[in-house]
Amino acid sequence: MAAIAQERYEDSYLYRLRHSAAHLMAQALTELYPGIKLAIGPPIENGFYYDVDSPVVIREEDLAKIEARMKELSKLDQRIVRMEAPDREAAKKLILEETTLGQGPEVAEYKLLLLEAVPDGETISFYDQQRTDREGKFHRFLDLCRGPHVDSTKEIKHFKLMNLAGAYWRGDAKNKQLTRIYGTAFETKEELETHLHNLEEARKRDHRILGRELGLFMFSPRVGPGLPLWLPKGAVLRDTMVTFLKEEQLKRGYEPVVTPSIASIKLYEKSGHIIAYRDKMFPFMEDEERETYILKPMNCPFHIEIYASQMRSYRDLPVRYAEFGTVHRYEQSGEVTGILRARGFTQDDAHLFVTKDQLIDEFIGVVDLMKTVLDKLGLKDFRARVGTKDPLSDKYVGHDENWVAATEAIEKACQTMGVDYFVSPGDAAFYGPKLDLIIKDALGRDWQMGTVQVDYNLPERFELEYIGEDSKPHRPIMIHRAPFGSLERMIGLLTEQYAGAFPLWLAPVQIAILPIADRHAEYAAELKVRFRDEFKLRVHLDDRRETLGKKIRDTQMQKVPYMVIIGDRDIEQGTVGVRSREEGDLGAMSLDAFIERVKSEL
RNA sequence: GCCGAUGUAGCUCAGUGGUAGAGCAGCUGUUUCGUAAACAGCAGGUCGCGGGUUCGAUUCCCUUCAUCGGCUCCA
Numbered sequence: 323m324a325a326i327a328q329e330r331y332e333d334s335y336l337y338r339l340r341h342s343a344a345h346l347m348a349q350a351l352t353e354l355y356p357g358i359k360l361a362i363g364p365p366i367e368n369g370f371y372y373d374v375d376s377p378v379v380i381r382e383e384d385l386a387k388i389e390a391r392m393k394e395l396s397k398l399d400q401r402i403v404r405m406e407a408p409d410r411e412a413a414k415k416l417i418l419e420e421t422t423l424g425q426g427p428e429v430a431e432y433k434l435l436l437l438e439a440v441p442d443g444e445t446i447s448f449y450d451q452q453r454t455d456r457e458g459k460f461h462r463f464l465d466l467c468r469g470p471h472v473d474s475t476k477e478i479k480h481f482k483l484m485n486l487a488g489a490y491w492r493g494d495a496k497n498k499q500l501t502r503i504y505g506t507a508f509e510t511k512e513e514l515e516t517h518l519h520n521l522e523e524a525r526k527r528d529h530r531i532l533g534r535e536l537g538l539f540m541f542s543p544r545v546g547p548g549l550p551l552w553l554p555k556g557a558v559l560r561d562t563m564v565t566f567l568k569e570e571q572l573k574r575g576y577e578p579v580v581t582p583s584i585a586s587i588k589l590y591e592k593s594g595h596i597i598a599y600r601d602k603m604f605p606f607m608e609d610e611e612r613e614t615y616i617l618k619p620m621n622c623p624f625h626i627e628i629y630a631s632q633m634r635s636y637r638d639l640p641v642r643y644a645e646f647g648t649v650h651r652y653e654q655s656g657e658v659t660g661i662l663r664a665r666g667f668t669q670d671d672a673h674l675f676v677t678k679d680q681l682i683d684e685f686i687g688v689v690d691l692m693k694t695v696l697d698k699l700g701l702k703d704f705r706a707r708v709g710t711k712d713p714l715s716d717k718y719v720g721h722d723e724n725w726v727a728a729t730e731a732i733e734k735a736c737q738t739m740g741v742d743y744f745v746s747p748g749d750a751a752f753y754g755p756k757l758d759l760i761i762k763d764a765l766g767r768d769w770q771m772g773t774v775q776v777d778y779n780l781p782e783r784f785e786l787e788y789i790g791e792d793s794k795p796h797r798p799i800m801i802h803r804a805p806f807g808s809l810e811r812m813i814g815l816l817t818e819q820y821a822g823a824f825p826l827w828l829a830p831v832q833i834a835i836l837p838i839a840d841r842h843a844e845y846a847a848e849l850k851v852r853f854r855d856e857f858k859l860r861v862h863l864d865d866r867r868e869t870l871g872k873k874i875r876d877t878q879m880q881k882v883p884y885m886v887i888i889g890d891r892d893i894e895q896g897t898v899g900v901r902s903r904e905e906g907d908l909g910a911m912s913l914d915a916f917i918e919r920v921k922s923e924l
Numbered sequence: 925g926c927c928g929a930u931g932u933a934g935c936u937c938a939g940u941g942g943u944a945g946a947g948c949a950g951c952u953g954u955u956u957c958g959u960a961a962a963c964a965g966c967a968g969g970u971c972g973c974g975g976g977u978u979c980g981a982u983u984c985c986c987u988u989c990a991u992c993g994g995c996u997c998c999a
Binding site: 669838873885 | 927959999
């Protein structure tokens with residue numbers, strides 16, 4: 323690949339511009355909301371934000387007012403000047419005396435905390451927005467900041483405040499929730515408009531909208547939030563994906579298993595989920611007279627029971643149990659997002675029980691399967707994340723030495739497979755480190771998709787064993803893996819990636835037959851049977867009494883890959899009029915030629 | 925769960941302190957058509973649910989539920 327030296331976003335003018343726009347917004351906020359406490363205001367991927375602690379509630383309708391004041395402040399052509407504090411004490415003095423603009427030391431609350439967090443030896447810098455008014459009076463807006471910034475507020479011309487959100491101080495839910503104001507800024511008006519236009523376009527690709535329009539899935543308030551109902555077309559899509567993966571897994575030595583949706587609480591006491599996962603579980607099925615049952619949030623304990631049901635020899639390993647297992651997790655109400663984040667979903671789950679010596683190879687095998695899956699689905703834009711333990715959290719189970727060994731195994735497998743990855747502390751499962759595939763949705767949000775997790779802990783808890791060559795019992799290692807992650811999330815994401823125009827092999831309806839007039843319906847119906855039974859294609863016959871133009875329009879909006887139009891000429895000559903979703907009218911061709919074309923694309 | 929916003933017909937959206945409209949979809953009839961919306965008529969809504977203010981609430985207020993954006997958390 324050509325090595326074009328590309329400027330990092332962090333080093334770009336745009337990045338500085340957005341950072342300065344955040345400061346400009348802070349200045350406007352300070353004027354409009356006396357007593358407001360500024361926290362942090364960095365540039366981000368598509369703009370910037372500033373977190374503030376406001377004495378009055380800031381509402382969406384206030385954004386226009388803030389924006390208007392920013393425009394005025396921009397035009398004042400304030401010089402943006404970097405200042406460095408010689409030491410911590412001087413910095414503190416500046417914060418208290420200059421950044422507060424006479425509003426009292428309490429407005430500097432967060433800035434003082436930020437100052438404490440600056441490591442020793444690092445330069446403490448401030449950025450000042452300065453101007454002298456007509457009377458010769460000097461004005462400033464000073465903010466503790468690493469920078470860098472643009473030279474004048476005049477440069478900040480093309481910006482827009484986007485939305486409001488609550489955001490916890492330092493990203494910790496235990497801390498106070500601040501008000502975050504998001505904005506975006508660009509160098510030119512055209513770029514800003516293009517960005518806003520792209521956002522509009524992205525909304526049209528939203529899987530929740532397309533899911534309804536294309537008849538894939540729905541939600542019902544009588545069923546409950548986050549519990550999708552799969553409609554016929556969505557169910558076909560699921561089946562298609564399941565069939566594909568089952569075939570791949572069969573080639574790779576997986577064995578199918580099937581397990582129930584609920585289990586006795588004893589199973590989860592044994593697995594440790596009851597402690598680590600309780601707040602994510604649906605309410606327990608409790609009854610004084612009977613045993614308590616739990617709706618399963620995970621499949622692993624069931625597969626473990628199957629493994630543990632008999633003596634295992636080292637000759638049996640690796641054992642690979644696969645199940646499309648439907649699980650239910652009580653996600654917090656604010657985090658349910660269509661089928662990307664549902665409360666009931668089906669994992670393409672499997673658990674591999676391996677010896678220590680097999681771990682790397684098996685892990686490599688899983689990574690290879692994932693590559694195959696991503697390739698088949700046409701997903702190219704993903705990142706691989708190695709999730710490791712957060713050293714500050716106590717939510718994890720298991721011995722440290724196992725965590726270290728498992729993490730090393732994952733990294734080694736990635737290196738062997740040539741997978742580019744990044745390490746992310748705190749993103750491990752509670753029972754072990756993992757490799758996750760991260761993909762962005764239409765709105766640019768990251769989603770964790772496929773996952774591979776090494777687990778030394780559950781075999782320990784369940785006292786799993788196999789008899790080794792030495793005739794002695796040994797503990798197997800488990801690998802949890804789900805190449806899709808879940809059918810729901812993967813289908814939601816694919817819907818957005820393809821804007822609903824699924825590739826031929828996945829499309830719920832592959833071919834629509836459109837008879838032109840009633841007299842062509844009988845022939846069209848025969849053709850439908852042939853497409854379905856002889857050529858094994860998913861076909862829909864549109865025999866409504868509508869004009870051809872109407873049928874074409876409706877079919878196109880349903881994103882069906884091929885339309886086959888049947889009129890007098892076709893019946894006489896044994897042809898079909900073909901229209902492709904992407905290429906439009908392809909004219910008449912023989913049925914054989916059309917089938918050949920379709921087959922070649924599958 | 926938390927912060928902000930939204931909730932009117934199946935969908936997209938108007939609208940008002942005096943109990944509601946449009947387009948598309950649906951139904952009926954006419955049209956039988958060659959590559960992105962034929963024509964006409966009809967029907968369809970406890971204005972998310974509950975409470976309050978008021979002579980009167982879909983409209984104002986409160987509560988609650990759901991949804992959307994974000995935070996936190998996750999496949």
